[in-house]
Amino acid sequence: MINNRWFCEPNSIREPYCFLILYKKKKANIQQITGWRIGYGNIEKIIINKKSKGKDEIHIIKKLLKELFYCRKKKILIITDKEDNFSILRTRIAALNIKEANLTNIVHISLEKWITNYFKYNDDNNLQSWCKFLSIKTDDVETGLIKNIFQRIAPLIPRGELL
């Protein structure tokens, strides 16, 4: 025992989850990706936060692809807010002809899908509304909010969704 901490405790800085939020902007009827924010962590806390924002969409997506590859390599489950995040990402990758991109092995869960499928909720589908619905404080960064919502609803979701 060192500093009253026992060795036989779980690793508190493990990163089984990647909480991802995509910043999008509609320009000439096309959804463009203007940035992203990622929080790696577990159900209790976020360990590392990463973000990218700017005008160069290709550069932003390439940086995101690097993080997604890391998730694939480390078998980290990606949790996003919106159901259409990955379809928008796929569309932009294809439209911008970003070579070397691969999303075939990416496993992700969207809070939107869980909330609409498993809860009686008919309000706006955005983080702030969900937090209000679940009585969660909104004074955290977006990835923190995703983590807090996930922490609140994950134990109520059928087991197969998380395995």
Place this chain on the structure above:
Amino acid sequence: MRSNLIRVNIILTKEQHQRFKNYAKRYHGSLSQFLRLAAENEIDNQEDANSFYFRPMIENQEKIIKSLNVIAQQIKKIERIPSSIQDLKSFNNQSIASEIEHILLMTESPLSVPDIMEFLTYSQEEIIEGIEWLLDRCLITQIKRINAPSKYKLRGDTNE
């Protein structure tokens, strides 16, 4: 010169040549005969000396070589284990996790890692990985204690 012999040139100083020649004439008949014998004796003596003085060292060396060969074979075997060891590990975590879950369900009371280790034969590290797997999937909750290892109970279990 006979067909089974080979001619070699040996470079000597004048003094050496004279000295060897005199000695050879006296005891061996010819310089060639003397030098052949001298070379043979030198090799034989050296081999004898080696086998006598260095025998323990040579034996040790042979043992080390054998051990190294065994290690090399073992390494080759390990390399043959599926490269997707990560997959294997996560599968293993899942199976240990389900065993831990079963124990928590059967005992109906919160258990710490040492408690769980009394039921399962896995290492502490493996049990902790199983617990992490269950915690990440919200299947168990951690009861933190001061100066004692945490206990774990199934989420939804109201027994304390």
